[in-house]
Amino acid sequence: MTVYCDTKFFKHHFFLYLTMKLGNLVQDQWVEGGGDARVLTSAVTGEPVATLSSEGLDFKAMLDHAKSVGGPNLRKLTFHERGFMLKDLAIYLNDHKQEFYELSTQTGATRRDSWPDIDGGISTVFVFSSKARREMPNDRVYLDGPPEWLSREGTFVGQHIFTPKLGAAIHINAFNFPCWGMLEKLAPTLLAGVPAIVKPASSTAYLAELMVRRIIESGILPKGSLQLICGGVGDLFDHLTCQDTIAFTGSKYTAEKLQAHPRVVSESVAFTAETDSLNMSILGPDATPGTPEFDLYIKEVVREMTAKAGQKCTAIRRIIAPANIAGEVTAALSRALGEVRIGNPALKEVGMGALASQGQRDEVRERVADLAAEAEVVFGGVDDFEVVDADAGKGAFFMPTLLHCEKPLTSKAVHSVEAFGPVSTVLPYDTLDEAIELARLGEGSLAGSIITNDNDVARELVLGTAAYHGRMVIINRHCAAESTGHGSPLAHLVHGGPGRAGGGEEMGGVRGVLHYMQRTALQGSPETLSHIGHRWIRGADQKDPGVHPFRKTFEQLEIGDTFNSKPREVTLEDIDHFAEFTGDTFYAHMNEEEAQKNPFFEGRVAHGYLIVSFAAGLFVDPDFGPVLANYGVDDLRFLQPVNYGDSLKVRLTCKQKTLRGDTGYGEVRWDAEVTNQDDEICAQYDVLTMVATDAHWKSVQ
Ligand code: NAP
Numbered sequence: 001m002t003v004y005c006d007t008k009f010f011k012h013h014f015f016l017y018l019t020m021k022l023g024n025l026v027q028d029q030w031v032e033g034g035g036d037a038r039v040l041t042s043a044v045t046g047e048p049v050a051t052l053s054s055e056g057l058d059f060k061a062m063l064d065h066a067k068s069v070g071g072p073n074l075r076k077l078t079f080h081e082r083g084f085m086l087k088d089l090a091i092y093l094n095d096h097k098q099e100f101y102e103l104s105t106q107t108g109a110t111r112r113d114s115w116p117d118i119d120g121g122i123s124t125v126f127v128f129s130s131k132a133r134r135e136m137p138n139d140r141v142y143l144d145g146p147p148e149w150l151s152r153e154g155t156f157v158g159q160h161i162f163t164p165k166l167g168a169a170i171h172i173n174a175f176n177f178p179c180w181g182m183l184e185k186l187a188p189t190l191l192a193g194v195p196a197i198v199k200p201a202s203s204t205a206y207l208a209e210l211m212v213r214r215i216i217e218s219g220i221l222p223k224g225s226l227q228l229i230c231g232g233v234g235d236l237f238d239h240l241t242c243q244d245t246i247a248f249t250g251s252k253y254t255a256e257k258l259q260a261h262p263r264v265v266s267e268s269v270a271f272t273a274e275t276d277s278l279n280m281s282i283l284g285p286d287a288t289p290g291t292p293e294f295d296l297y298i299k300e301v302v303r304e305m306t307a308k309a310g311q312k313c314t315a316i317r318r319i320i321a322p323a324n325i326a327g328e329v330t331a332a333l334s335r336a337l338g339e340v341r342i343g344n345p346a347l348k349e350v351g352m353g354a355l356a357s358q359g360q361r362d363e364v365r366e367r368v369a370d371l372a373a374e375a376e377v378v379f380g381g382v383d384d385f386e387v388v389d390a391d392a393g394k395g396a397f398f399m400p401t402l403l404h405c406e407k408p409l410t411s412k413a414v415h416s417v418e419a420f421g422p423v424s425t426v427l428p429y430d431t432l433d434e435a436i437e438l439a440r441l442g443e444g445s446l447a448g449s450i451i452t453n454d455n456d457v458a459r460e461l462v463l464g465t466a467a468y469h470g471r472m473v474i475i476n477r478h479c480a481a482e483s484t485g486h487g488s489p490l491a492h493l494v495h496g497g498p499g500r501a502g503g504g505e506e507m508g509g510v511r512g513v514l515h516y517m518q519r520t521a522l523q524g525s526p527e528t529l530s531h532i533g534h535r536w537i538r539g540a541d542q543k544d545p546g547v548h549p550f551r552k553t554f555e556q557l558e559i560g561d562t563f564n565s566k567p568r569e570v571t572l573e574d575i576d577h578f579a580e581f582t583g584d585t586f587y588a589h590m591n592e593e594e595a596q597k598n599p600f601f602e603g604r605v606a607h608g609y610l611i612v613s614f615a616a617g618l619f620v621d622p623d624f625g626p627v628l629a630n631y632g633v634d635d636l637r638f639l640q641p642v643n644y645g646d647s648l649k650v651r652l653t654c655k656q657k658t659l660r661g662d663t664g665y666g667e668v669r670w671d672a673e674v675t676n677q678d679d680e681i682c683a684q685y686d687v688l689t690m691v692a693t694d695a696h697w698k699s700v701q
C-alpha cells in the first residue's frame with residue numbers, strides 16, 4: 001500500500017488516519033491504478049480518507065487469472081475442505097475486527113451500525129462454513145435431489161447434479177455494507193468452488209480494501225481465488241463468458257444498465273440483482289396503543305429508520321397502520337425519533353451517525369422533497385438540528401424524517417421514491433384488503449414485516465403479500481425478544497426480492513451456493529451415475545465385500561458393498577408381543593375383523609416399527625467393530641403390509657460416505673430394502689451410521 005506522507009493528516013479521536021491510495025488486487029499482486037485518483041472523504045468530518053483508481057488495470061488478465069489459477073485451485077477442494085477454509089477465514093477476520101470497527105466510523109456508522117456489517121459479515125462466513133460441512137457432501141459434485149426413474153427395467157435413470165461454473169464471479173457491491181456486502185457474496189462463491197473479482201462501491205471502498213488486505217495476509221485462500229477492483233470496472237464486461245456470474249447490489253438504474261450490456265446479453269451471463277426496495281411494515285388492527293405489539297412496532301420502525309442512518313436496503317420505508325390509530329402511531333414515532341441523538345458515531349451516546357457522503361445527503365434531501373409533494377412532513381425534514389461532537393456543515397448528517405400520506409392508495413411517490421436515508425412515511429389503511437393493496441403498490445420488496453398477535457390476520461396478510469416479498473417477518477409478544485428484526489438478512493434465509501428489488505436471490509444457505517454452479521440433468525445407467533455422483537443408486541452393482549460390511553472401516557468400505565440377510569418369519573406371537581411390549585395396540589395389529597374393514601389391509605398386520613426392528617436384527621453384525629453408532633433413518637416408507645406368516649429379508653448396501661473432518665469417523669449412509677417371500681418391497685429407507693476411520697479403529701483395538 002502506498003501511503004502519501006505529504007498529504008493531509010487528520011486526527012479523529014484516538015486514531016490517526018492517513019490519506020491512502022487504495023490498492024487493487026490483480027493476479028495476486030497489489031497494484032495501484034494510474035491517472036487522477038478519486039478522493040474519498042470521511043462521512044463525519046468531510047476530510048479525505050483515501051484515494052482510489054483502477055485506471056490501467058488489465059481486466060481481461062484478471063478474468064483469465066481467475067479462470068486459469070483461482071478456479072482450478074478451488075475446484076481441487078471438496079465442499080468440506082472449502083468449508084474448513086471459510087471457518088479459518090472467519091476466525092482470522094474475527095481476530096482482526098477491531099481495526100475494521102475503527103475505520104468503519106469514517107463511513108458514518110455508529111458501533112451499533114457497524115455490528116451487522118462487520119460481525120454480521122463474519123458470522124455469515126461461519127454459517128456457510130458450517131452449512132457446507134453439515135448439508136453438503138465431502139465431495140466436489142453436489143447431487144440435486146434423488147434419482148429419477150426413467151425406464152421400466154430401471155437400467156436408465158436420471159440424476160440432477162451441480163458443478164462449479166468455470167469462470168469468475170463478479171461481485172459489485174453497494175456502499176452501505178462494505179464488509180457484510182462483500183462477505184455474504186464471497187462465502188457462497190468460494191464454497192461453490194468459484195473465484196471472485198470484487199468491486200466495492202467507491203465511497204466506502206477503503207473499508208472493503210482493508211478487509212481484503214487482511215484476507216490475503218492470512219494466506220488462507222488459494223491463489224487466484226480473490227481479486228479486487230477499487231474504482232471503475234473498465235472493459236471487464238467485454239470479456240465475460242457464459243461461465244461467469246454477476247452478483248450486483250445497488251440501484252435499479254445501474255442494475256438495468258449492466259444487465260443490458262451487450263456481452264451479458266449475448267453470452268447469457270448469469271446476473272443476480274439486489275436493488276432498491278420500498279419495504280413495508282404493517283401494524284395489525286389488533287395492535288392498538290397499550291398492547292405489547294404497538295410498542296414493538298414503534299421500536300422496530302424507529303430502529304429501522306435510524307440504524308445505518310436509514311441506509312439499509314431492507315429499511316422500513318412505508319409504515320402501513322390502521323387509520324383509526326394512525327395519529328397515535330405518528331405521535332409515538334415522533335416522540336421516539338426525537339430522543340435519538342445524532343452526531344459523531346464514535347460516541348456511545350450517539351444513536352445515529354451520518355450518511356455515507358455529502359452527495360448522499362443531498363440526494364436524500366431531494367427525495368424527501370419528491371415525497372413531500374404527496375405527503376406531509378410530520379417530524380424532521382429540517383437542516384437545522386443538534387449534532388453531537390461533529391461539524392454539521394462538514395459531516396453528512398441528516399435528521400430522521402417522518403411523513404404522513406393521507407391518501408396512500410392514490411399516491412405514487414410514496415410507493416416509488418426511495419429516500420436512502422432515515423426517512424419513512426405513514427400510510428393509513430381501513431381494511432386488511434387495503435393494507436394488502438398498499439403493500440403490493442411497492443411493486444416488489446426485499447423485506448416486509450407484520451406486527452400482530454392475531455394469527456388469522458398474519459395468515460391473511462402473508463397470503464396477500466408474500467408474492468411481492470423475498471422475506472417476511474411476523475413479530476408478536478411471543479417472539480419479539482428473540483426476533484432478529486425486520487431488517488436483518490440472515491445467511492440461513494434467502495435475501496432478495498421480486499420486481500423493484502431486482503428479482504434476484506442470495507444466501508438462503510446451500511441455495512446461495514448453487515447460484516454459482518451449473519445444474520445439469522444426467523441420464524445413464526445406475527452404475528455410471530452412482531460412480532459419477534459417489535452415491536449408490538438402486539439398480540447399480542451390488543458388491544460382495546467378502547466380510548460383513550460392519551467389519552470394515554470407513555476407508556475400507558466401498559460404495560455398493562452389500563449385505564443380504566437370511567429370511568425371518570413374522571408370527572402372530574411376534575405381533576402380540578411387540579404390541580404388548582411397546583403399548584402400540586392399534587386395532588390394525590390387534591383385531592382381525594376391524595383390520596379387514598381398513599382398505600389397506602386383509603387382516604392383522606405387523607407394526608411398521610416391528611419390520612424396521614426385525615430388519616436391524618437381520619442386518620446387524622453384533623461384535624465390537626468399526627461401526628460406532630446408528631444415528632437415524634431417512635426417507636422411511638412402508639410400501640407393502642406385512643401379514644403374520646410372511647418371511648422378511650433385508651438388503652443393506654453402502655450408499656454414500658461422508659468423512660467428518662479429522663474426527664476419526666465418517667457418516668455412512670446405507671440403502672436398506674426389506675422384502676417379503678415374493679420379493680415385494682415392504683419397506684425402504686436409508687440407515688445412517690457413524691463408522692470409525694482406520695486410524696481410530698486401530699487406536700481402540
Ligand atoms: P449504485 O450507484 O447503483 O452503485 C452500486 C454499485 O454499482 C457500486 O459498486 C458502483 O460503483 C457500481 N457501479 C455503478 N455504475 C457502474 C458501472 N457502470 N459499471 C460497474 N459498476 C457500476 O447504487 P448506490 O447509489 O451506490 O447504492 C444505493 C442503492 O443501492 C439504493 O438504491 C439501495 O436500495 C440499493 N441497495 C440495495 C441493497 C440490496 O441488498 N438490495 C443493498 C444495499 C443497497 P461506484 O461506487 O464506484 O459507482
